[in-house]
Amino acid sequence: MDPHESEAVIAEFHRFLSDEAYPCVAARAGLDRNQIPCLVVDHIGCPKDDFSILQFIYLFIGQYRQSDREFHSAAVIFKQPESIAEETFDFFLWQRLQALSDMDARQYRYDPRVSDDPMDSDFSFSLAEEAFFIIGLHPGSGRNARRFKYPAIIFNPHVQFEALRKAARYEKMKNIVRRRDRIFSGSINPMLSDFGQVSEVFQYSGRQHKQGWTCPLKIMHGNSNDNSTTE
DSSP: OOHHHHHHHHHHHHHHHHOTTOSOHHHHHHHHTTOOOEEEEEETTOGGGHHHHHHHHHHHHHHHHTOOOSOOOEEEEEEEOSSOOHHHHHHHHHHHHHHHHHHHHTTOOOOTTSBSOTTSTTBOEEETTEEEEEEEEOTTOSSGGGOOSSOEEEEEEHHHHHHHHHTTOHHHHHHHHHHHHHHHHSSOOTTOOOBTTBOTHHHHSOOOOOTTOOOOOOOOSSSTTSSOOOO
């Protein structure tokens, strides 16, 4: 891949987050601290980059765990397709997460701090025993805060949200983000909910799912929360 092309894509992503009106103050703080590493790959519907994505996330986890600073995220940005409907992005997002999860299950158990049932209110996506809250961005999103020029998957370590709660800072930040999102997008995302109320999978792609929707993700980590390691 042309490194100059990748640099241009990453620069576009940085401009997207740097918008003064962008609602997610945590993302802007992470960018300001140079704590959002990016990987640029090809098509979100193609599996050829899955292994590279997984290794990128593993590297990020190792670096993140060594840091005592907050607001870390990892961004995987796909150059294609240039135009995509919300339903198609949702489908490809779960394809990529399924592939990453399947490969991860060969080496690691599931993060025992969260549920491995995608429809459970305590679920979070796990790689290398590290739980993540996933955010999808793409050019066809109905939400301004999710409408980025390229399809992208953002991996946010779940433990960061727990640390904010323990420090009694989460509610304040959540209210700021939702107030800014109302201004930026015209309304609060109807799929938003607080962790522990309903499964967070409804928020991953940004698509407004119909009643009765079931997450297609199948966790293959076996009895992942028994405190045993995968051989």
